Amino acid sequence: MLQSRRIAHLDMDAFYASVELLRYPELRGQPVVIGGGRNATPETLPDGTRRFQRLRDYVGRGVVTTSTYEARAFGVFSAMGMMKAAQLAPDAVLLPTDFDSYRHYSRLFKAAVATFTTQIQDRGIDEIYIDLTDVPGEPREVGAAIRQAVRDATGLTCSICIAPNKLLAKIGSELDKPDGLTILTPADIESRIWPLPARKVNGIGPKASEKLTSLGIDTIGDLARAAPEFLQTHFGLRYATWLKEVAHGIDDRPVVVSSEPKSMSRETTFERDLHPRDDRPLLSETFTRLCVRVAEDLQRKGYVGRTVGIKLRFDTFETVTRDLTIPAATADAAAIRRAATECLKRVPLTRRLRLLGVRVSALTLAGAQPAAVEPFQPDLFAAPGGDPAEDASEPHA
Known part of the structure; x- marks a missing residue:
């Protein structure tokens, strides 16, 4: 059945890059990398042509969001460090992300x-x-x-x-x-799926793939031919059973038409470590912007949330999260900002920051009447937030 x-x-196909090529059709056929900050916005010259930034001129710690197929031919793929990508394809065009x-x-x-x-x-x-x-x-x-x-x-x-x-x-x-x-x-299955690397199966991650390779199992076909007892010895009964099923193309999961998000968040990684005191204006500006964008995501999708959280990653790579449950669910940016600030007060801000994020969870569908929006007050927040050199985060839902 x-x-x-x-x-x-x-x-x-290469979605973000393809959207950018609609905007900049003169770049078709060229290696293009998406992931730069606002300073990568093309410059329009007096004659109407555009001057684009090149990847070789990039300085920072950002990562590639995506790339055109021409850039991928040089080995540049998503999640790669931008500086490494610049070594592989220095002449590639660099564009900022535009999630809207x-x-x-x-x-x-x-x-x-x-x-x-x-x-x-x-x-x-x-x-x-x-x-x-x-x-x-x-x-x-x-x-x-x-x-x-x-x-x-x-x-x-x-x-x-x-x-x-x-x-x-x-x-x-x-x-x-x-x-x-x-x-x-x-x-x-045998002709088109079995010759593929085992890592092509969604659910076989890097660690499992590495372990399979060490056992002499490189392809999905190798996995299909492996003895169940052999797999169970190395992976346990449950995972071994699943491996055998997927290798033979067995999957009875339904298409789930409706799913409720558990949370919505915005976060950004800074191109340089920012100091809570010395870079406070910069940090505070982006902290506000992240709260506003989370609120906009909630309002657009028709949700409110009762738990507001923050995520901080310091220059030591230590990651800290704090959450606060508020009395009434909200999608109001000011209320989110105020609760997130209370979370910030529970974290000693003595070290430089690499990443800042804001999250709203415990979501429910919003009522028919939206809550009143409170205006921001410049002196309302005692603790700083974050401001990236590159604000290119995609909301998580």
Whole structure:
């Protein structure tokens, strides 16, 4: 019965970079890296052309948010340190992140898919699962129609795999990127899935992958052929059983259409360590900005929260969190800022800061009448917060 399901995984191609190429079409075909701060904003010259920053001129501790396929050919991938990326592709164009634009295009592509079915599981800003079991038409025709609808709505390409389950659909959406349409059946597992590295399975992390390699298991096919007793000896019964199942393409997880967020947060890593006293104005400005953006996220998605928290990472890499539960749930920036400040007062601010974050949890749906918004008061907050050289954090929900 499970094999009769038709589950699609849709993944936007180099999403952030592709959005930027809509804005800067003259960069098409060039290596482009997204992840710079505001100082990476292109300069418009008197003749109307633009001057772009180059990766070789970057100085700081930021990380790559994403890159175009041309930059990836040089070995530059997301989460890589920017300085390392500059060594690999010094002539690549550097652009700042713009999450407001990315969220806009995310809403557009998801709305386009929703014209086919409401059976959609949101997996983040650039990917979704779709249950197409009850959608009429041949899989390839339906997949092509969805892909074209996304292109029409956004001007962007996506890659789709339609398979019997989420496991195979997720793996398959990477097989024919970019702008790919892949159809997988159980008969394709041995030829298309087994030759892939075991780490391609979502759930086999770096540590498990390293351990599998040390045991002589490099591919998904190696895993499928491994003796269950051998896997159980090294991984335990539960994980070994799961490994065997995924190696044979077995996955009965449903597409979960509705899911309630547990929290929403904003955080940012500074390009230089900031001192709570010497950099107080800079820190305080961003602390306020993070609170405002969390409040905007809550209001946009229709939630309020009762627990406000902060996250600090010091120059020693020690990470500290503090939480405060307030009497009434809120999505008001001033109330969030005030509660977050109380959390800050419980942390000795004597060391330089690398990262600052603000979080609201214990969420519930907002009522029909929004709470009154309290104005900010300049002297309301005794403790400083944070201000990055690069404010490019994506909200977590």
